[in-house]
Amino acid sequence: MSVASEYLQLQKQSADELVRQHAPLVRRIAYHLMGRLPPSVDVGDLIQAGMIGLLEAARNYVTDRAASFETYAGIRIRGAMLDELRKSDWTPRSVHRKVREMAEVVRQIEIETGADADDAEVMKRLGMSPEEYHAALADAASARLLSLTAPDEGEGAAALEVADPDGLGPAESIEQDGLREALIAAIGSLPEREQLVMSLYYEQELNLKEIGAVLGVTESRVCQIHGQAVVRLRARLAGWRDGGGDLESGGGKPKKTARPSSGAPRR
Incomplete structure (x- = not known):
């Protein structure tokens, strides 16, 4: 066996281990x-996708990183699972349409008033009862949670969980950087309680029940707040999604730079 063959064999054994x-x-x-996902998601599909991510991590890992x-593999495994979730959208198209309608109404109200859209005004313009509105918010919270800037056809979604830059080309990397900046700005412009829920959910990775315990509200109320944040973010990222590349071009509220507060939440 040649030296090159021996090296490749050792490398394969190391990756397998x-x-x-x-x-x-x-x-x-x-x-x-x-x-943090609906019961309709199959954990077996996530594990299968994660194993592919682990295999790729083992093959590509360089010991001088x-x-x-474990840290490197965790990123690749999680990324592979998120990719699987993006491809396997479990939400009916009717829910996507409703979320788009809600986001457009929120955008129009915030253009007109320069303030956070009020729930009562959103319900009035949509002709929805409180029960219908809260059900729609729950759908918004579960409708492709990973995608806030997806085109209307539901393809090419840009995720809250920004992709691992190692797998991106120069153009995709620049686009991801732009999305990341727009998303940070949009989250910073949310009402305080919505910022806190997004921070606890996406940064601290608490589930809805745990967030409810922190805020002193029910799990269903957290789901509603999360849905409000998702709809508001989609509205405020409209300019970025439509090619404007600028949060404010979407017509939403001016940017804020404040980060989600770690202090006591408002009731």
């Missing part, structure tokens, strides 16, 4: 994500 050692990590990440393999 990394996969065996870190297979439990795939299950941990999958079940952690399942705590600053991050440990």
Whole structure:
């Protein structure tokens, strides 16, 4: 066997060993994500996607990386699962249409008033009862949670969870950077309680029940607040999604720079 062949064989053995050692990590990440997803999502699909991510991580990992393999693999596993979720949209098209309608109404109100759109005004313009509105907010919270800037056809979604830059070309990397900046600005412009829910959900990775305990409200109320934030963000990112590349070109409220508060939430 040549030196090159021996090296490739050792490299393959090393990758196989990394996969065996870190297979439990795939299950941990999958079940952690399942705590924040609808019951219709199959954990087996997430685990399968995660194993592919783990295999790719094992093949591509370089030992002189600053991050440990577990950290590196965790990013790739999670990214593979999120990619699977984006491809497997479990939400009916009617829900997507309703979310778009709500976001457009919110955008128009905020253009006209320069203030956060009020729930009562949104309901009035949509001709919805409080029960219908709250049900629509719950749908908005679960309708492709990972996508706020998807085109109307539901394709090419840009995710809250920004992709791993190692897998992006120069153009895609610039686009992701632009989305990240627009998203940070849009989240910073949300009402304080919506900012807090988004921070606890996406940064601290708490589930709705845990967030409810922090805020002192029910899980269903957290779901409504989350839905309000998703609809408002979609409205305020309209300019970015439509090619304006600027949050304010979407006509939403002016940018704020405040980060979500870690202090006591407002009741």
